[in-house]
Amino acid sequence: MLLWLAWPPIPYSSPLLLFAFVPLLIAIERTIRSDRANKGRKVFSLAFLTGFVWNTASIYWVYNAMSAYLPSYVALPISLIPFGLAPLLMATAFRLYYELRKKLGIGLGFIGLISLWMGYEFLHQWWDLAFPWMTLGNGFANFHQLVQWYSITGVYGGTLWIWLCNALIFLFIWQKIERVAVLNNTKIALTLAALIVFPAGLSVLQYTNYEEHVSPSEVVVVQPNIDPYEKFNVVTPEAQLRNLLQLSATVGKPNTEFFIWPETAISSTRGINEEEFRRQPAFDSLQVFLDRYKNGSILSGIESYQIYNYQKTMTARPYGDHVFLDPFNAAVLVDQSSKLQFYHKSKLVPGVEQLPFGGVLAFMKPLFAHFGGSTGGYGSQTEPSVLYAQSGIGVAPVICYESIWGNYVAEYIKQGAQFIAIVTNDGWWGDTSGKDQHLQYAKLRAIENRRWVARSANTGISGFINQRGDIVQKTKWWVPSALTQEINLNEELTFYTRNGDLILYLALFGGLFSIYTFFQKKG
Structure with a gap:
C-alpha cells in the first residue's frame, strides 16, 4: 500500500518510495531466520503478493479499458497478465535474493537483489511482453523537482536511489528491532542522510538554476475529443478532419510552425494507402489550411498501410492475388x-498491436482478432526517425506507449530532434489515473533530454512540458480544445542522451559479481 500511495498521480508522495519496501524486507528477513519449512516459497509468496497489490491498485485502469469492449469473463483474465506478470518477475528476483542471502550474507545479498530487480526492469522493457509502466524510477514523475539528475542517469538512477535508501533504512530498523549492532547505526544514519539529501539537494539546485537557451518556435496541440469506442460509428473521417482543422484555426498564428494532432487523427474506415495519400481529398484540405501559415507543418497520427508485391514483412497479410498489405499505427x-514523411510506431502494445512471440503463438491469431486485436500485428520500424519541417526543425514523433521508453526517446534526440511531440489516444482508459500517469511520465522524458514536450491526446490530457519537467499548459479531460505555446528548441545533448542507461549496466555487473561469488562459495 505504501508503494501505491507513492505512485503517480498522487502529488508529492514520491518520497514514500524511499522506505516503501522496508516492511517487505523485514517480513522476508523474519522468514529467513525462522524455523519454518519451504522458506524460499514463502519469500516468493510475500514478494508476489506485495507486487500484485501494488500493480493492481496502480494500473487498475487496464481492466477498465478491456471491459469497455470485451465481456467481463474475458477482460478479467486478460487484465491479469499485466497485473500479475511484473509481480511474478519481482518475486523471482526476491526468490534468488533468498539464495544469495543465505550463502553470501546481507551485504552481497542486497547487491544481488538490487541488480536482479534492475535486471527484471530491463527485461520488462525489452521482450515481447514489455510493459515498463511500473519501472520504479517512474514513481518520481509526480515530484520531478527531486530528480533533475535524470538528465544524467535516466529513470534507472531513480530505481537505484530507491533501493539503496530502502536497504539502509531496513538495516537501521532491523538492528533496532533485534538490538544488535553488526553495523554502526550512527554510520548507517549518516550515510542514509547523505544519500537522501545530496541527490535531492543537487536536483533542487539544478531545477532552480536551470535556464533554457532562447530558440523560440510556435507550436499548437489539438485535442479533438473523439470517443475511440464510437469512432466511425458517430463521426465520419471527413467530419473528424474538419473538426481538427477548425480547432487548429482557433489558436493558430501567422508564425505557427507546428500543428500537433493526436494518434490516428487522420484515418478512414479502411486505412490510408501511404503511396496514394497525396491524391486524396484529405491531403488537399491540409494543403489549403497550411496556405495561411508560411512555415507551418502538420504532424499527425495516421492509420496507414503499404502494399507489397510479396510478403516483405512478417506482419504483411494477403490482400489479393500476389498482393500483401502491411498496416501501421503511424505519424x-x-x-x-x-x-x-512517415514514421511507423515501433513499441507496439502486446496483444492489441502485436502478437507476443508471434512465431511461437501464431495459432492464437484468430483469438486476438476476435477480441479486438490485430491478427498479424501492426507493421513497425526498428529504429526511431526524426521528422523535419521545411525550416529544418527536427521533431521526435513519439506515438503513445513509446513515451514510456526513456532510452528509445533519447535515440530521437541523438538523431537531431529539437523537441518531442507525443501523439496519443488516452481515451481507451476512461477518466482514470491511467491518463494522468501517462502525462506525468512525459515530464521525465523532458528532463532526461532537456527538450520541450508538446503532447496531443485525443480524449486524454494535452499540453506542454518545458525542459525541466514543468507542465506549462494542459487541457481538461473530455473537453475539445487547442493550445498554443512558444517553446524553446534545444540542440544540446545531455549526458543521458549521449550515453544511455549506463547506470543499469553497472548494476547488472554488480549482479553478475554476486552470482559469481555465490557459485565460488558454493563450490
Whole structure:
C-alpha cells in the first residue's frame, strides 16, 4: 500500500518510495531466520503478493479499458497478465535474493537483489511482453523537482536511489528491532542522510538554476475529443478532419510552425494507402489550411498501410492475388512541399498491436482478432526517425506507449530532434489515473533530454512540458480544445542522451559479481 500511495498521480508522495519496501524486507528477513519449512516459497509468496497489490491498485485502469469492449469473463483474465506478470518477475528476483542471502550474507545479498530487480526492469522493457509502466524510477514523475539528475542517469538512477535508501533504512530498523549492532547505526544514519539529501539537494539546485537557451518556435496541440469506442460509428473521417482543422484555426498564428494532432487523427474506415495519400481529398484540405501559415507543418497520427508485391514483412497479410498489405499505427508530417514523411510506431502494445512471440503463438491469431486485436500485428520500424519541417526543425514523433521508453526517446534526440511531440489516444482508459500517469511520465522524458514536450491526446490530457519537467499548459479531460505555446528548441545533448542507461549496466555487473561469488562459495 505504501508503494501505491507513492505512485503517480498522487502529488508529492514520491518520497514514500524511499522506505516503501522496508516492511517487505523485514517480513522476508523474519522468514529467513525462522524455523519454518519451504522458506524460499514463502519469500516468493510475500514478494508476489506485495507486487500484485501494488500493480493492481496502480494500473487498475487496464481492466477498465478491456471491459469497455470485451465481456467481463474475458477482460478479467486478460487484465491479469499485466497485473500479475511484473509481480511474478519481482518475486523471482526476491526468490534468488533468498539464495544469495543465505550463502553470501546481507551485504552481497542486497547487491544481488538490487541488480536482479534492475535486471527484471530491463527485461520488462525489452521482450515481447514489455510493459515498463511500473519501472520504479517512474514513481518520481509526480515530484520531478527531486530528480533533475535524470538528465544524467535516466529513470534507472531513480530505481537505484530507491533501493539503496530502502536497504539502509531496513538495516537501521532491523538492528533496532533485534538490538544488535553488526553495523554502526550512527554510520548507517549518516550515510542514509547523505544519500537522501545530496541527490535531492543537487536536483533542487539544478531545477532552480536551470535556464533554457532562447530558440523560440510556435507550436499548437489539438485535442479533438473523439470517443475511440464510437469512432466511425458517430463521426465520419471527413467530419473528424474538419473538426481538427477548425480547432487548429482557433489558436493558430501567422508564425505557427507546428500543428500537433493526436494518434490516428487522420484515418478512414479502411486505412490510408501511404503511396496514394497525396491524391486524396484529405491531403488537399491540409494543403489549403497550411496556405495561411508560411512555415507551418502538420504532424499527425495516421492509420496507414503499404502494399507489397510479396510478403516483405512478417506482419504483411494477403490482400489479393500476389498482393500483401502491411498496416501501421503511424505519424505523418505534412507541409507545403511535395514531400511526405512517415514514421511507423515501433513499441507496439502486446496483444492489441502485436502478437507476443508471434512465431511461437501464431495459432492464437484468430483469438486476438476476435477480441479486438490485430491478427498479424501492426507493421513497425526498428529504429526511431526524426521528422523535419521545411525550416529544418527536427521533431521526435513519439506515438503513445513509446513515451514510456526513456532510452528509445533519447535515440530521437541523438538523431537531431529539437523537441518531442507525443501523439496519443488516452481515451481507451476512461477518466482514470491511467491518463494522468501517462502525462506525468512525459515530464521525465523532458528532463532526461532537456527538450520541450508538446503532447496531443485525443480524449486524454494535452499540453506542454518545458525542459525541466514543468507542465506549462494542459487541457481538461473530455473537453475539445487547442493550445498554443512558444517553446524553446534545444540542440544540446545531455549526458543521458549521449550515453544511455549506463547506470543499469553497472548494476547488472554488480549482479553478475554476486552470482559469481555465490557459485565460488558454493563450490
